Amino acid sequence: MTPQTLLSHTDSGALWPVADSATFKLEIAAAYQRALEVRQLRIARGEAPRGYKVGFTNRGIWPVYNVFAPIWGTVYESTLSFCDGHGELSLARLCQPRIEPEVVFGLRSAPLPDCDLAALFDSIEWMAPGFEVVQSHQAGWKFAAPDTVLDGGLHARLLVGRQQPVREVATDAARLEQKLARAAVTLTRDGDAIDQGNGANVLDGPLHALLHFVRELRACPGAPALRAGDVITTGTWTNAWPVAPGETWTARFDSPLPPLGVRFTA
Secondary structure (H helix, E strand, C coil), rough: CCCHHHHHHHHHHCCHHHHHHHHHCCCHHHHEEEEEEEHEEEEEEEHHEEEEEEEEEEEHHHHHHHCCCEEEEEEEEHHHECCCCCEECCCCCCCEEEEEEEEEEECCCCCCCCCCCHHHHCEEEEEEEEEECCCCCCCCHHHCCHHHHCHHHHHHEEEEECEEEEEHHCCCCHHHHHHHCEEEEEEECCCCEEEEEEHEEEEHHHHHHHHHHHHHHHHCCCCCCCCCEEECCCCCCCCCECCCCCCCEEEECCCCCCCCCEEECC
């Protein structure tokens, strides 16, 4: 499939044709190059990149999806929303959407080359609870890792909750990572508990997941550099769960993260 065809499926919410899904095979490096071409098409038509999603950082879900390493994709102004604790998102033209509770970071500066956790902490302005709505344009969520990269990193929407300056939460990287790794989350749908997870699920902690992404982005030929103001969501603490219009989902995180709720519309 060409970049234009990939983008048309993102726009329409239609599944990829079975024939293309079975025969369109790329290595992961080539898939990133094709995804960057799609990104350029979106920019050319006026969409503004606002940051990135990092996916498959939760090792517990690797066997479920047959993907055994993290991936990343672009978040756009058109796919990003903010709220103060409870938001609303439309599922229109999304393909098999699922919800993921995550930690989102906002950068105050671009991380230094070859940074460690301490230097990475210095580049972060704020953190917040987030819901990423992911989607797959392959039937039944059956894919190989390069397919997920071609499919925009499976990103559909990102809802960011109440932002907290990281220096009000912790004075250094070690303390922040300890707090986030130990924190748990309970995910509910219409008041019923659906799943539980914790921050350590994502590569031992969200700050580690962010560091992994920073290094992977720099290693990808042609990938854009990180910028001050970029928003990066670091991967789900639970499994990804199907969502439908009319449902209300809530993620109740342990301290230091506030709860986040979302209602889905058609």
